[in-house]
Amino acid sequence: MQQVTDDYLIFALACLVIALVMLRLLFRERITLQGSMSYMAFLAVLGLMAIFPYQTTILARRLGFTLMSNFLFCTAIAALALLHLRSLVTVSKIQLRSVTLTQELAILQEKLDRLERASASGEQRAS
């Protein structure tokens, strides 16, 4: 049992390293806290699995997995699929907002150009 825990601790350390990289990115404002919360939660779950392998094995057996590795793969794939879906929703929302913003900018710019031209021609007539 001790051997198993030591093996999994490497995995827990890997999760910790990734979490530290994410924290660094957060401090540098390369990613937002709001956007990284779900990824942090995913890392925390994986880390807990590595720290408590015995309880994880019990959980895996209860869920019908005979091999622990299968359970880990399934959990990781499901979590990554959810994270990807969340990113897709965010990207789609941003894409639509970006289209609207581009259109509004063009409409405002056209209006501004017309006003400037009208103002310039008014000044010319006045002088």
Next chain:
Amino acid sequence: MRLLIVIPAYNEEQSLAALLTEIRSLREPDTEIETIVVDDGSADRTTEVARASGARVLRLCRNLGIGGAVQSGLRLARRENFDFAVQVDGDGQHPPGELRHLLERARQDPAPDLVIGSRFLTKPDPTTFRSTVTRRVGIWWLKVLLRLTRLKVTDPTSGFRLYGKRALRLFDANYPYDFPEPEALAVARAARLTIAEAPVKMRERQGGTSSIGPFAAAYYMLKVTLAVLLTYVRAPRRIPEGSDNATSD
């Protein structure tokens, strides 16, 4: 009556000047015509050519695709309280002289919300431009697909369209972005707009090259099929309420 001609254009410097000259010579009784070129992030002199020809120009800072460009023009038409907007492609395929057929149909009683310029309402004239066989097969498939929404149109891919006030209100809020023509019809149908067709002649593009290659054509068919089916099953989009002259200037 005020009419805005919306010309979506992406790298169309070759064909735009001639098209705008044709539009300038248009005369419609009791109709004040304005033209706006929507430069969809062109890398050539599209904006300069349009301005030199006296047209108003909406310059998009990045390429949004045909749907985004058309919606920009329709949005402006709605905000400035135009009675109608007509989409005329910047490649010169839609002869501005044919616009009168769309207007005639739009003025008939009961007035439709959307008029499609159709190449297939009259017998094909061998002297005028015809689509390739592949495109006609695609058009046939889209016609079948749109029949699912109980919409019977002969030319679902035609971009030569006239939009009335209700259509402007709908498409200001919801307009599909890539390959939008058939999907826009499904959206219009779902929102219970009245759709009519008018016979028009079209011609070959007057300059530049088409952006639709074989792979894009396959993607086009797949995407449009899914989009029309989705529009068919999801709740209809409502036409936004509100005054049409809220931001008129």
